[in-house]
Amino acid sequence: MTRANDILAAIFDAIDEVNQQLPEDQRLGKSGEALLTPGLSKLDSLGFINLVVTVEQNIQQSFDKTITLTNDEMFSESGGPFGTVQTLADHIALLLD
Amino acid sequence: MCDQGYKGVLLSDFNVGNLIGYFCNDKGDPAVERIIVPQGQVIASLLKEDLECWHGDTDFCVVWTRPQAVINSFQKCLSYQSVLLDDILREVDTFCSLLREVSDRVKWVFVPTWTVSTHHRGLGMLDAKNGQGISYVLSRMNLRLSQNLQNTENLYILDAQRWVSLAGAGAFSPKLWYMGKIPFGNQVFKEAVSDVKAALHGLSGNARKLIILDLDNTLWGGIVGDDGWENLRLGGHDPIGEALVDFQREIKHLTNRGILLGLVSKNEESVALNAIRKHPEMLLRLEDFVGWRINWMDKAQNIIDLVSELNLGLQSVVFIDDNPVERARVKDVLPEVMVPEWPEDKMLYPKTLLGLRCFDSPSVTAEDHARTNMYAENHQRGALKKSARSLDDWLGDLDTRVQVEELNQANLKRTVQLLNKTNQMNLRTRRFTEQELMNWLSTGLRKMWTFNVSDKFGNSGLTGVLSFEEEHPRGIIADYVLSCRVMGRKIEDTMIYVSIQYARSVGLDHVIAEYVQTHKNGPCLEFFKGTDFVFNANEGCFVWDLTRDFPLPSCIKIEGAYGSEMA
Numbered sequence: 129m130t131r132a133n134d135i136l137a138a139i140f141d142a143i144d145e146v147n148q149q150l151p152e153d154q155r156l157g158k159s160g161e162a163l164l165t166p167g168l169s170k171l172d173s174l175g176f177i178n179l180v181v182t183v184e185q186n187i188q189q190s191f192d193k194t195i196t197l198t199n200d201e202m203f204s205e206s207g208g209p210f211g212t213v214q215t216l217a218d219h220i221a222l223l224l225d
Numbered sequence: 226m227c228d229q230g231y232k233g234v235l236l237s238d239f240n241v242g243n244l245i246g247y248f249c250n251d252k253g254d255p256a257v258e259r260i261i262v263p264q265g266q267v268i269a270s271l272l273k274e275d276l277e278c279w280h281g282d283t284d285f286c287v288v289w290t291r292p293q294a295v296i297n298s299f300q301k302c303l304s305y306q307s308v309l310l311d312d313i314l315r316e317v318d319t320f321c322s323l324l325r326e327v328s329d330r331v332k333w334v335f336v337p338t339w340t341v342s343t344h345h346r347g348l349g350m351l352d353a354k355n356g357q358g359i360s361y362v363l364s365r366m367n368l369r370l371s372q373n374l375q376n377t378e379n380l381y382i383l384d385a386q387r388w389v390s391l392a393g394a395g396a397f398s399p400k401l402w403y404m405g406k407i408p409f410g411n412q413v414f415k416e417a418v419s420d421v422k423a424a425l426h427g428l429s430g431n432a433r434k435l436i437i438l439d440l441d442n443t444l445w446g447g448i449v450g451d452d453g454w455e456n457l458r459l460g461g462h463d464p465i466g467e468a469l470v471d472f473q474r475e476i477k478h479l480t481n482r483g484i485l486l487g488l489v490s491k492n493e494e495s496v497a498l499n500a501i502r503k504h505p506e507m508l509l510r511l512e513d514f515v516g517w518r519i520n521w522m523d524k525a526q527n528i529i530d531l532v533s534e535l536n537l538g539l540q541s542v543v544f545i546d547d548n549p550v551e552r553a554r555v556k557d558v559l560p561e562v563m564v565p566e567w568p569e570d571k572m573l574y575p576k577t578l579l580g581l582r583c584f585d586s587p588s589v590t591a592e593d594h595a596r597t598n599m600y601a602e603n604h605q606r607g608a609l610k611k612s613a614r615s616l617d618d619w620l621g622d623l624d625t626r627v628q629v630e631e632l633n634q635a636n637l638k639r640t641v642q643l644l645n646k647t648n649q650m651n652l653r654t655r656r657f658t659e660q661e662l663m664n665w666l667s668t669g670l671r672k673m674w675t676f677n678v679s680d681k682f683g684n685s686g687l688t689g690v691l692s693f694e695e696e697h698p699r700g701i702i703a704d705y706v707l708s709c710r711v712m713g714r715k716i717e718d719t720m721i722y723v724s725i726q727y728a729r730s731v732g733l734d735h736v737i738a739e740y741v742q743t744h745k746n747g748p749c750l751e752f753f754k755g756t757d758f759v760f761n762a763n764e765g766c767f768v769w770d771l772t773r774d775f776p777l778p779s780c781i782k783i784e785g786a787y788g789s790e791m792a
Binding site for chain 1: 243
């Protein structure tokens with residue numbers, strides 16, 4: 129439970145960071161259901177790249193482990209693991225195992 | 226893209242989306258309303274004078290490039306090919322000539338120095354030594370950039386290497402580069418935004434001028450009233466004591482930039498002053514402070530009193546106190562005062578002070594260096610005022626002399642600084658760069674006088690500026706600016722006297738002064754209301770009929786050639 133919370137905290141911190149660059153009406157919410165995929169969420173592709181790279185950095189800092197989220201799947205139509213905050217958190221948990 | 230405030234142009238060879246986001250969302254003053262990023266290459270944008278972004282109301286431009294993108298021969302250097310340093314520097318010269326052209330199109334230009342990714346080790350041990358090493362060549366390029374542009378008065382080179390250092394390991398992001406053509410990590414952009422905004426703040430005349438300090442656990446460790454001055458933590462073989470001495474040293478250094486120091490402390494005044502006088506490790510002495518309020522009263526009220534005594538505005542003040550309750554109180558009651566968050570750890574005091582951007586100012590003049598002395602002289606004037614029989618007696622006793630000069634190369638820098646920094650006694654609060662001022666003066670029948678004030682206690686320096694336009698049959702006081710250092714000493718009247726005498730000598734009928742209200746220049750309105758100028762409500766300006774004389778205050782002597790002309 130603690131690890132799941134820590135993963136969510138790392139994603140939320142990344143959302144805070146990316147929100148600092150966005151106009152108020154384009155900012156992401158901090159909930160498990162918040163959509164992340166460009167086109168489905170408020171993020172454009174630049175914001176999405178920023179978010180994913182920042183999540184990678186935050187996970188590295190929190191868990192002292194390097195994970196790679198940046199891959200071709202990022203921009204797939206389904207969104208893959210990047211659909212929502214919760215699916216991303218679940219994906220990160222798998223990568224950390 | 227963003228809402229209100231300054232308008233800027235960003236020229237870069239990389240994706241500046243993140244940078245723009247931080248510019249627009251940063252809550253600190255001043256606000257940035259709009260950032261335009263022209264399409265196309267940097268060099269092309271620099272060359273094309275007819276681009277829309279160069280026309281209209283753009284305030285500033287940031288030209289931030291990667292060195293390998295704009296200096297072709299540096300690309301060879303990066304790939305360890307042999308290249309002559311002179312060839313690289315010639316390309317730098319060409320790039321600088323383009324930057325100079327941009328400086329004619331906008332008010333201010335900011336050019337971050339060139340950096341290369343810290344992941345690039347270059348030639349390793351030879352990189353800084355060898356004439357071909359990347360870090361060696363880059364430092365020469367940045368030096369050349371700085372030298373070439375040092376006389377371009379509205380162009381400022383910003384130290385991007387410091388942003389990179391502050392950002393640490395995340396300064397360069399390969400992932401952001403390959404996925405988004407963003408070379409830097411976000412912390413670098415945040416530092417850049419803070420520095421550009423600090424520069425805009427300073428250029429607009431809003432740099433902070435006065436630090437008001439607490440004493441106990443701020444300037445020294447411990448409570449002097451409880452512990453006694455002999456037992457305070459300050460200096461000695463003690464990390465905290467050493468840090469506090471360093472903190473005092475850095476504060477003292479700021480006085481060389483023209484920053485004034487004051488004290489507001491809850492203490493018995495005699496006990497606190499005794500500690501300042503007697504503690505052998507105190508670097509700051511009473512003569513370093515332009516004033517103090519040491520008592521048991523509310524600190525916010527004490528700050529108001531002290532600032533009023535110094536003829537400064539609250540927007541000039543930074544308040545430093547270790548106590549979060551006192552900080553919260555001052556923040557709440559005096560929102561104009563800057564109250565930085567202060568660390569609990571005293572070893573972080575010097576670092577926190579050195580990181581403050583609120584003192585950034587576009588120039589440091591001789592007047593800045595001497596400012597503390599001038600305020601000390603003001604203290605002596607104040608003492609004389611208390612003993613004098615009346616205001617006129619006091620002014621007479623001061624033996625005030627005013628030297629009037631027309632604007633010239635020698636006084637141009639200080640004049641522009643005064644025009645851009647003065648808020649209270651300022652008729653229209655017009656801000657100028659040196660070039661803009663010279664351009665304005667070169668058209669029509671326009672004049673600008675400067676006023677140097679001295680008295681028996683010392684020289685207050687160039688503290689007044691008045692510009693005048695002839696539009697026969699009327700004359701217009703276009704700028705009327707007086708430093709708060711000499712306000713209330715009849716210099717105000719002397720400046721008007723000079724302009725009225727001139728207007729009569731060239732056969733004008735009347736002189737007008739249009740007051741443009743800001744939220745800071747109420748004192749100027751009060752001055753004009755207190756004169757015999759007539760307020761013309763239709764034209765919204767004060768009018769002086771030149772059939773009437775405007776007398777020179779009896780306590781003032783005008784000196785120099787201009788004085789005899791006036792006489």
